[in-house]
Each structure stands twice: as C-alpha cells, then as structure tokens.
Amino acid sequence: MKQVTATMxxxxxxxxxxxxxxxxxxxxxxxxxxxxxxxxxxxxxxxxVKEVKVNIGDFVNEGDIVLVLE
Amino acid sequence: MSNQMEDILRERMAQxxxxxxxxxxxxxxxxxxxxxxxxxxxxxxxxxxxxDGLFANFLAGDLPADGVVTAIGKVxxxxxxxxxxxxxxxxxxxxxxxxxxxxRIQETAEKMRVPLIYLVDSAGARITDQLEMFPGRxxxxxxxxxxxxxxxxxxxxxxxxxxxxxxxxxxxxFCDIVIMVEHNASMYLxxxxxxxMVIGQKVTLEELxxxxxxxxxxxxxDVLAANEEEAIQSARKYLSYFPANYTEKPPVTxxxxxxxQAKDISTIVPENQNAPFNMYDFIDALVDEDxxxxxxxxxxxxxxxxxxxxxxxxxxIIANQPRVKGGVLFVDSAxxxxxxxxxxxxxxxxxxxxxxxxxxxxxxxxxxxxIIRHGAKMISAMSEATVPKISxxxxxxxxxxxxxxxxxxxxxxxxxxxxxxxxxxMGPEAAVNAVYSNKIQAIEDPQExxxxxxxxxxxxxxxxxxxxxxxxxxxxxxxxxANLRQELINRYTVYASKRQIFTDRKHPVYPV
Numbered sequence: 001m002k003q004v005t006a007t008m009x010x011x012x013x014x015x016x017x018x019x020x021x022x023x024x025x026x027x028x029x030x031x032x033x034x035x036x037x038x039x040x041x042x043x044x045x046x047x048x049v050k051e052v053k054v055n056i057g058d059f060v061n062e063g064d065i066v067l068v069l070e
Numbered sequence: 071m072s073n074q075m076e077d078i079l080r081e082r083m084a085q086x087x088x089x090x091x092x093x094x095x096x097x098x099x100x101x102x103x104x105x106x107x108x109x110x111x112x113x114x115x116x117x118x119x120x121x122d123g124l125f126a127n128f129l130a131g132d133l134p135a136d137g138v139v140t141a142i143g144k145v146x147x148x149x150x151x152x153x154x155x156x157x158x159x160x161x162x163x164x165x166x167x168x169x170x171x172x173x174r175i176q177e178t179a180e181k182m183r184v185p186l187i188y189l190v191d192s193a194g195a196r197i198t199d200q201l202e203m204f205p206g207r208x209x210x211x212x213x214x215x216x217x218x219x220x221x222x223x224x225x226x227x228x229x230x231x232x233x234x235x236x237x238x239x240x241x242x243x244f245c246d247i248v249i250m251v252e253h254n255a256s257m258y259l260x261x262x263x264x265x266x267m268v269i270g271q272k273v274t275l276e277e278l279x280x281x282x283x284x285x286x287x288x289x290x291x292d293v294l295a296a297n298e299e300e301a302i303q304s305a306r307k308y309l310s311y312f313p314a315n316y317t318e319k320p321p322v323t324x325x326x327x328x329x330x331q332a333k334d335i336s337t338i339v340p341e342n343q344n345a346p347f348n349m350y351d352f353i354d355a356l357v358d359e360d361x362x363x364x365x366x367x368x369x370x371x372x373x374x375x376x377x378x379x380x381x382x383x384x385x386x387i388i389a390n391q392p393r394v395k396g397g398v399l400f401v402d403s404a405x406x407x408x409x410x411x412x413x414x415x416x417x418x419x420x421x422x423x424x425x426x427x428x429x430x431x432x433x434x435x436x437x438x439x440x441i442i443r444h445g446a447k448m449i450s451a452m453s454e455a456t457v458p459k460i461s462x463x464x465x466x467x468x469x470x471x472x473x474x475x476x477x478x479x480x481x482x483x484x485x486x487x488x489x490x491x492x493x494x495x496m497g498p499e500a501a502v503n504a505v506y507s508n509k510i511q512a513i514e515d516p517q518e519x520x521x522x523x524x525x526x527x528x529x530x531x532x533x534x535x536x537x538x539x540x541x542x543x544x545x546x547x548x549x550x551x552a553n554l555r556q557e558l559i560n561r562y563t564v565y566a567s568k569r570q571i572f573t574d575r576k577h578p579v580y581p582v
C-alpha cells in the first residue's frame with residue numbers, strides 16, 4: 001500500500017482524483033495552499049486510488065496522509 | 071644488487087598488491103564492489119601513481135599495506151592525494167599503521183596544496199590494537215583534527231563504498247562532499263546490533279544509516295550513486311569545478327551554449343505569483359549544456375544547489391524550487407544553502423541566487439525545529455561570502471526570503487530582476503489581510519467586502535511595482551529574459567577581479 005502525504009502544513013484547495021482512479025507515478029493528485037503558494041502533491045508510484053482522506057478546505061500538517069493508493 | 075634480491079622484491083610487491091585473501095575478493099564480487107586498486111584505476115587519469123607505505127605491517131604477514139592504500143595520482147590532469155581502504159584486509163579496519171598512513175597522506179596533501187580524496191570502505195578500529203591507534207597524539211583522532219585543519223585549504227572529497235562506522239563515520243562528515251553508493255554505503259555511530267542491545271530498537275542497516283536515507287533525510291550524503299563506477303565519475307566531475315587549493319582560481323573550460331532543447335526562459339515563469347513552475351527548466355535554459363552538477367539533489371528539494379558553468383566558468387547556483395513545498399525555505403533548506411554557499415566561497419566559485427521565494431516557513435513544527443536559528447545560518451553564510459554574488463529575483467522575494475537570497479542589503483554585486491518580479495515584506499493577499507483585517511471583517515456586504523479587498527490589493531501592487539523599486543535604486547537592473555544569460559556572463563567576467571575582506575576579527579560566532 002502506498003500513501004501520499006502532505007509535504008508541508010497547509011490547506012487542501014483541490015482534490016484531482018477520486019477513489020478507483022488510476023494514477024501514474026509523479027502525477028499531481030492533490031493541490032494544497034500554503035504560504036499563499038499552490039503546492040501540488042504527487043503520487044510517488046503508479047496505482048489505483050483506494051481512499052482520499054481529505055476534503056477541500058481541510059487543514060493538514062506536514063506528514064499527514066492525504067491519499068491511499070493500492 | 072643481485073637479480074635474486076630484485077626478484078624477491080617484485081614478488082613481495084605483487085603479493086601485497088593483491089590485497090587480502092581470495093575469499094574476501096569473492097565477497098567483493100557478490101556485493102558488486104571493486105577491489106581498492108581497481109577503484110584507483112578508475113579514479114586516476116592514467117597509470118601514473120606514487121604509493122607510500124606499500125609494505126606497512128608487512129611482517130604481520132596477513133595485513134597487506136595494513137588495509138589502506140595511500141597514493142598520489144592525477145585527476146583531470148590535477149595532482150591529487152588519495153586514501154583508500156582495502157576491505158579485503160580485515161574488513162578495511164584501522165590498525166596503528168593504517169592510521170599513520172592516513173595521517174601522512176593528509177600531511178602530504180597539505181604540503182603539496184592538492185585535493186585529498188577519501189575512498190572509504192572500513193569496519194572501523196581494530197579493537198585489539200586500540201592502545202596503538204586510538205588515544206594518542208598520532209592516533210585516529212588526529213585524522214579528524216587534520217581534516218578540520220585542511221577544510222577550506224584543499225578540496226576534500228569522500229566516496230563511501232561500504233560502511234563507515236562509529237568514529238570512522240566522521241571522515242565523511244568533515245569532507246566537502248560525500249558521494250554514496252546506493253545499497254552498499256552506510257554511515258552510523260552505532261550498528262543495528264548495538265541499537266538493539268543498548269536502546270532496544272530493532273532497525274535495518276538501510277533504515278538506520280543507508281545511503282538513500284543519508285542523501286534524502288539526514289543530509290549527511292550529497293550525491294547518491296547507483297554503482298561504484300558512477301560514484302567515481304561523479305567525484306572526477308566534481309573536482310573539475312575546483313582549484314587545487316584556496317589560493318588558486320577554479321579551472322575555466324571552453325564555453326558551451328545551453329541545451330538546445332531547453333525551454334525559452336520567458337515561457338518558463340508563470341505570471342501568476344502563486345502557481346508552481348519547475349526551476350530546473352530555468353537553470354537548464356541558463357547554463358552551459360550538461361554543466362550542472364547538483365549537490366544534495368534528494369535533500370530539502372524546495373531549494374536547489376549545484377555548480378554549473380556560464381561560458382565555461384564555474385558558478386554556484388542557489389535556487390528556490392516553487393514546484394516543491396512552494397519554494398518556501400525550511401530548516402533543512404536553510405542548512406543546505408548555508409553549507410553550499412560556504413563551500414563555493416572557500417574556493418572562489420561565484421554565486422548566483424535565483425529567487426522565487428514566499429519566505430521562511432511558519433507554524434509550530436518549524437518554530438520547534440529552530441527555523442530562526444537555521445535561517446540565521448544561511449543568512450550568515452551568504453553575508454560572509456566575498457566571491458562575486460548576483461541576486462536575481464526570478465519572480466518574487468518576500469520577507470526574510472529576500473534577505474536569505476542575497477537581497478540588496480547583503481552587498482550582492484548586483485540585485486537584478488526579471489520583468490514582473492515582486493519584492494515585498496509579503497505578497498499582496500497576505501499584506502492586505504494583515505493591514506486591513508479589522509476593516510475587512512467590519513464590511514457586512516460580501517460584494518462590497520470583496521471590492522474593498524481587490525482595491526487594496528491593487529494599491530499594494532502599485533506600491534511594490536518593480537519600476538518603483540528600480541527608480542529608488544533598490545534593484546540595480548531589470549533584465550529582459552532573452553538577454554539574461556549574456557548579462558550574467560558579462561557581469562561575472564567583470565566581477566572576476568573582485569577582492570574583498572569581509573571584516574577584521576578572529577572568527578564569527580556562528581549561529582549554528
């Protein structure tokens with residue numbers, strides 16, 4: 001099981017995939033906003049989205065799991 | 071001299087040069103490792119090699135060269151000194167003559183004023199020999215003392231092929247750069263076995279002190295190599311940017327045009343201040359093709375550090391990477407920058423700051439990690455650097471980010487900006503919010519509120535207009551993207567005669 005974690009503290013502003021979607025390695029899956037910057041989060045490896053753990057507007061800390069792949 | 075004596079000598083030399091027992095050579099092969107003398111062949115330009123202490127500990131019989139080869143050879147035509155552990159001899163462990171040989175090659179490098187390369191693959195001290203090699207004046211401690219003394223005098227490079235344990239782990243720590251071979255290199259104070267015995271932690275060697283961990287998490291490693299050949303080629307390339315010692319200037323090569331496939335600079339940087347872009351594209355479009363040697367690529371990726379060439383002349387690049395963590399400065403990125411700036415300044419490599427920085431990170435996590443202290447390290451190293459330094463505001467420099475990226479107050483030789491760049495305490499959104507927060511809250515009608523915010527943002531934008539900053543001589547020039555490379559080449563050519571003594575004192579009190 002692979003996970004995508006928040007690279008820094010911030011707010012989720014876009015969720016680009018949903019459960020069941022196939023994603024490629026390096027693909028942007030979530031966009032956060034932090035320090036007024038858009039911060040895209042990528043899937044490190046290819047897989048199928050098992051669960052999106054955040055909603056738009058959620059605050060996340062660095063290291064929080066935002067998405068689970070299988 | 072009789073032929074017989076010469077025959078004996080040749081036979082003995084050949085014997086020692088074979089290193090340890092056959093079974094240990096077989097083990098090397100299993101681990102995808104090369105024999106120490108084969109590593110040296112790859113490292114040096116040609117056959118030329120002077121070796122001292124070949125017969126160290128000869129009479130012991132089973133300790134050829136006492137487990138270390140110390141030699142002088144040529145890399146890119148430059149004389150270099152080398153210390154190379156032989157892991158086929160008692161796992162490359164250190165006895166008293168091993169230590170003495172290492173100390174002597176350090177002394178040679180210092181006297182000759184030439185780079186020193188450490189090819190490390192050692193299990194550490196021979197505990198049975200500790201009295202002879204550990205505590206004394208010319209014991210192992212002396213190796214580290216010498217490294218500290220040599221730092222900034224001659225380049226010190228470490229390639230880690232295998233373990234570097236306990237005390238031995240400090241050899242890489244005192245080098246200017248550490249190149250690690252993935253899966254084989256490791257660095258740790260206490261082994262996994264010790265960790266389990268002493269603190270009850272179960273952990274693999276790779277997790278505890280593996281090459282990838284050190285190159286991406288701890289920052290103890292600078293370059294992660296896939297195999298030994300790649301590691302050695304990396305060291306050769308790295309050395310091509312450096313002078314033999316601090317009294318000389320870096321070597322200049324024939325200039326090359328940038329990668330013809332590189333994107334057009336003006337199309338790389340988005341107008342929207344908040345959108346990410348890839349700073350590697352920008353560097354690629356700016357520097358001589360294939361000349362970028364990146365240091366700490368996997369560590370603190372929100373900041374890029376590496377040496378490249380502009381028209382053949384080395385330049386150290388410190389660039390924010392908006393694609394990662396918004397290009398915000400963190401504890402590790404500040405630390406990475408401080409170290410890199412210090413390295414370039416020691417060997418007269420000019421600096422180029424490519425700023426696109428929203429500032430230093432805020433919040434509990436970084437405050438607890440001491441972001442102020444680490445940021446101070448970066449600002450201190452950048453202030454003290456007396457090599458030619460140019461600060462280029464690629465898109466924005468907000469808050470202390472401007473200071474850390476060699477802003478105008480830090481005596482860059484020039485602070486330049488691309489059209490559209492913004493310099494401010496903070497971005498318009500944050501600033502309007504900070505100044506008018508109460509007023510904004512007091513406006514009840516949402517449309518009216520939004521209109522007020524937009525109006526104030528527009529006013530703020532006008533206050534920080536780039537031409538206003540140029541008009542007030544805050545930036546020294548606004549450069550059309552198409553002219554940028556030539557402008558930088560011209561400026562570094564002119565600044566080459568720069569000579570500056572930062573200040574008069576014993577040494578600073580480092581904010582470490």
